[in-house]
Amino acid sequence: MTRYKTYRIKRQAVLSEEEGSMMNSAIILLSTIIQLIHCASYPDVKSLLSNISEFTLSEDGKLNFTQLVTKYGHTAEQYEVVTEDGYLVKLFHIPGIRSSVLLTHGLGTDADPYVIRGNGSLGIALADEGYDVWLLNNRGTKFSRRHTELDPDKDKKFWDYSLHEMGYYDLAATIDFVLYQTGEEKILAIGHSQGASQFFALTSLRPEYNEKVKLFLALAPGAFFFNMPPLFQIVASAGPLLLELGKTLGIEELCKDRGALLFLIKTICTKGIISYEVCVRAAIFPFLGYNPAGFELSFLRTLFGHAPSGFSRKCLEHYDQLYLRKKFAQFDYGFRGNLGKYGSRNPPDYALSKITADVAIMSGKLDTLSLIENGKILKSKLPNVVHFEEIEKTTHIDFVLSREASKYLFPSIFRLLQKYD
């Protein structure tokens, strides 16, 4: 009890000092509303903005995934994998001689951030170590806006998915594809945030996939959201209202590639010190953890050439439910919907006890979204956690984006993978 109290007080102190002001909360609430409204991509807004200013991206902000991998000394291949429910998800491959490692990304991004810091990013660093690296781009991201029948621009049904389907279908198809392609029996897998949620959804519902994974490393996993910081609570509590508003406005896709919202974000967030205040200090740090050393000013011009990437409103809704219901469970369709879909009033929990694969968890000491305490709760519910580690000087996004990840994070990852290689 005492330890828990100390922890909470410390966290609040950090919040109030750095960014917990009401002002910031107001800005964020407002910007969330603006984002939702603009997300639907109105062409007039877009042309207006394009007249006002242009992006000022760095070289690495302009290069695409393939070009970045080439620039940093490797080659990249692209595959399209068809899921059982008809989505075409893009899979990148950086060939190597050691075991295959599959990387899955967080909500609002795609595989790009895994290579945008050159040899200081996990995708390239693993390739430098000789691993055979595979990177999934979940359905709905800018690389995976395709379906055998559905048109993402016309069919709302395309956007009817959350972490559940990205696990059950996208990840399953990808694992099978990598095994087929490499002739291996098992792979190594690393998932950041939602990338971990989708892994747990898959392996709890289709336990046979546990047999296909030597080790799963969950970085800042998103499963439980107890004792969240005040700012998160404010926004997450407003979530149902904002999401309902989005639904009413017919907004199914968020952060559409070349859409107005993305244009707005990229325009505002690539302008130097003002951008850093607005996009990083006011919008990223308060939610995901405060660490200016990991996220320097000049990195804006690279990051916003690649992020955010598209996702469905339902993805956010599912996470909001995980927080509000305090359960790692399937999507809540309401009383009637649940009865029809699951035959029960409430959505079933993901049966974590069925996840027999070796799992490692790394939680960041500065992460204010995937809290260490919640990582420990996850650990207590999984039958086979082989490793749990708290990573110094690491926020939620630092796992993928920090300038210092090669110092604080990669050595732990390499040590762990080595044991399973």
Ligand SMILES: *[C@@H]1O[C@H](CO)[C@@H](O)[C@H](O)[C@H]1NC(C)=O
């Ligand atoms: C990057 O651009 C090159 C040249 O236009 C293209 O051949 C390649 O397919 C692109 N890669 C991706 C991941 O879009």
Ligand SMILES: *[C@@H]1O[C@H](CO)[C@@H](O)[C@H](O)[C@H]1NC(C)=O
């Ligand atoms: C990345 O490459 C540069 C230049 O070759 C080198 O100085 C640096 O140590 C490398 N960093 C890592 C993390 O390997």
